[in-house]
Amino acid sequence: MFSWDLLANAVVAGLLLGGFYAAVSLGISLIFGLLDIANIAQPAFVILGAYGAYVMNSAYGLDPILTGVLFTPLFYLVGAAVYRIYYAAFERRGDEALRGLVFFFGVLFIIEVSLSLKFGVDYRLVQAGYIGKSIDLGGGVGVAFRYLVPCVVGVMMTTALYLFLGRTFYGRAIMAVSQDQGALRLMGADPVQIKTIAFGIGIAAASVAGALLISIAPVIPSTDRDYIGRMFAITVLGGMGSIGGTLVAAVILGVVESLMSTFFGPSWSLAVSFGILLAALAVRPAGLFGR
Amino acid sequence: MARTLPTLLIGLLVVAAGIVLAQLRVNPYLYFAGYVILQYVVIATAWNILGGYGGYVNFGTPAFFALGAYTAVVLIQWIRAPLPVLLLAGGLVSALLGLGIGYLTLRLRGVFFSIATLALSIVLQTMIMNWDYVGGSRGLSVLRPSGPPFGNYVVFLFTVMVALAVGAVTVARFIERSWIGRGLSALRDNEEAAECMGVPTLRLKLFATTVSGFLLGVAGAPFPYYVTFVEPNSAFAIDYAVNALAMPMIGGTTSWIGPVIGAVLLGSAQQLATVTISSEMNLFIVGVVLVAFVVLAPEGILGLVRRLRGR
Numbered sequence: 001m002f003s004w005d006l007l008a009n010a011v012v013a014g015l016l017l018g019g020f021y022a023a024v025s026l027g028i029s030l031i032f033g034l035l036d037i038a039n040i041a042q043p044a045f046v047i048l049g050a051y052g053a054y055v056m057n058s059a060y061g062l063d064p065i066l067t068g069v070l071f072t073p074l075f076y077l078v079g080a081a082v083y084r085i086y087y088a089a090f091e092r093r094g095d096e097a098l099r100g101l102v103f104f105f106g107v108l109f110i111i112e113v114s115l116s117l118k119f120g121v122d123y124r125l126v127q128a129g130y131i132g133k134s135i136d137l138g139g140g141v142g143v144a145f146r147y148l149v150p151c152v153v154g155v156m157m158t159t160a161l162y163l164f165l166g167r168t169f170y171g172r173a174i175m176a177v178s179q180d181q182g183a184l185r186l187m188g189a190d191p192v193q194i195k196t197i198a199f200g201i202g203i204a205a206a207s208v209a210g211a212l213l214i215s216i217a218p219v220i221p222s223t224d225r226d227y228i229g230r231m232f233a234i235t236v237l238g239g240m241g242s243i244g245g246t247l248v249a250a251v252i253l254g255v256v257e258s259l260m261s262t263f264f265g266p267s268w269s270l271a272v273s274f275g276i277l278l279a280a281l282a283v284r285p286a287g288l289f290g291r
Numbered sequence: 292m293a294r295t296l297p298t299l300l301i302g303l304l305v306v307a308a309g310i311v312l313a314q315l316r317v318n319p320y321l322y323f324a325g326y327v328i329l330q331y332v333v334i335a336t337a338w339n340i341l342g343g344y345g346g347y348v349n350f351g352t353p354a355f356f357a358l359g360a361y362t363a364v365v366l367i368q369w370i371r372a373p374l375p376v377l378l379l380a381g382g383l384v385s386a387l388l389g390l391g392i393g394y395l396t397l398r399l400r401g402v403f404f405s406i407a408t409l410a411l412s413i414v415l416q417t418m419i420m421n422w423d424y425v426g427g428s429r430g431l432s433v434l435r436p437s438g439p440p441f442g443n444y445v446v447f448l449f450t451v452m453v454a455l456a457v458g459a460v461t462v463a464r465f466i467e468r469s470w471i472g473r474g475l476s477a478l479r480d481n482e483e484a485a486e487c488m489g490v491p492t493l494r495l496k497l498f499a500t501t502v503s504g505f506l507l508g509v510a511g512a513p514f515p516y517y518v519t520f521v522e523p524n525s526a527f528a529i530d531y532a533v534n535a536l537a538m539p540m541i542g543g544t545t546s547w548i549g550p551v552i553g554a555v556l557l558g559s560a561q562q563l564a565t566v567t568i569s570s571e572m573n574l575f576i577v578g579v580v581l582v583a584f585v586v587l588a589p590e591g592i593l594g595l596v597r598r599l600r601g602r
Binding site: 093097232282 | 411529579589
């Protein structure tokens with residue numbers, strides 16, 4: 001017999017998961033979608049953010065999400081530095097396609113191995129007041145706080161980035177650099193500086209996203225590999241750099257994954273993002289909200 | 292074709308040297324380490340046919356390698372097939388996977404192709420972990436056949452790997468010097484322009500992915516007999532993906548000798564580091580060396596040598 005409870009629960013869990021996926025994908029939406037830099041190291045920065053939250057939480061009992069926010073300036077600086085290296089070594093030479101990809105893969109690998117050297121390969125988790133609590137929506141449908149809080153934060157981050165890109169000077173400059181670098185240069189702005197800022201913001205978002213990640217589930221250094229496919233699938237499906245599209249695509253992926261894992265088993269949920277990525281590229285490469 | 296005969300002779304000489312080396316009965320660990328380094332010569336060479344010549348970055352090396360290894364496991368479990376059959380079957384199954392990946396290039400280019408290969412590796416590992424016949428996630432012990440043709444079994448496998456490495460390098464060298472290699476480098480530099488000039492890009496890409504897949508599968512096929520205990524985490528280790536990339540990048544991707552130099556240098560360094568420091572630390576070193584080379588010496592050691600000679 002078909003269980004409506006199960007379906008309702010899966011859809012609600014998927015919607016919440018979607019908000020969290022949006023938070024994880026915002027950075028790559030900015031860096032890959034708008035700047036066209038294939039930063040496949042992004043999930044490693046998210047895991048780095050997760051371990052940052054873990055260290056502060058286990059040592060000082062600090063709230064993971066608060067830690068994630070506190071670490072954003074540090075992540076911003078790291079991101080800006082990584083972009084400067086990338087620019088000097090690849091972009092300026094016009095050699096970014098093959099070697100740039102290898103560079104970011106190397107960065108991903110270094111972060112992953114450093115984390116397993118420092119923390120080992122045991123699962124790490126955080127403690128916070130809201131983790132483990134849930135509210136009942138009635139009709140057998142419950143909402144766990146450890147999903148609700150990341151979802152709310154994810155939606156807030158999406159809104160903030162949307163407003164930043166549309167309303168502020170630097171936000172508009174980032175949009176401009178993604179459209180026409182030459183024109184931006186003619187207007188007297190330095191595209192490299194704007195891209196440095198955008199890249200830094202993208203990496204800073206990974207700090208908060210990592211904190212959300214470790215609030216939802218325990219993390220090991222190699223968790224990053226599960227998120228590469230998801231991030232790029234969401235960015236492509238949402239339409240390369242469309243922030244609203246990222247949220248919609250993240251919710252779609254969250255719901256489909258949740259349905260798959262409820263009715264076919266969790267080992268299939270990784271195949272979902274791969275399938276969506278292939279389907280999006282085959283049917284509509286511009287994504288749902290592409291220009 | 293005037294240079295084919297000398298090449299063939301050199302290849303045979305290396306194999307002969309390997310067999311002589313196998314008779315010397317030096318410290319057995321050297322054969323053990325030598326096997327790994329030679330295995331990386333095959334892997335790096337295979338990766339370079341697609342990545343270096345054709346410009347398609349494959350992050351899914353572990354998938355092809357492990358597919359070769361697990362094909363061998365199935366055949367050992369099922370009919371205790373002899374080693375030559377394992378090599379051929381492992382190669383063919385991985386070649387099929389390579390052909391499939393080749394068709395993906397119709398839609399997926401650049402970073403999307405690379406992500407697809409990475410995803411492929413993860414999905415394949417999930418499938419193997421849920422397949423009990425080959426041991427699932429717990430792994431499976433493999434008994435070596437008794438009585439190798441000569442020496443002990445590790446020495447025998449070492450000799451086989453010498454032959455495989457020579458074979459792989461010969462194939463790569465042939466591709467590089469033929470019209471196939473020129474076609475591949477044309478599509479690496481500009482796929483649209485190559486297509487317009489009449490280069491059969493799809494056929495070339497399918498050829499490159501298939502040959503690359505075949506060689507990676509062949510490299511993986513003796514793996515069960517080498518380790519005697521196969522489990523998904525070691526067969527699908529991300530080390531293969533990183534090394535397959537790092538070795539050609541360090542040596543130089545434009546010539547067949549580049550991956551060989553990279554594999555011998557980095558492979559030996561890793562063997563040393565594993566013994567003297569730790570295996571986690573040696574992976575860290577690989578990552579740092581890879582990034583350093585990509586940033587500072589994009590043409591690899593070959594490029595450095597060329598620059599020195601030019602002055």
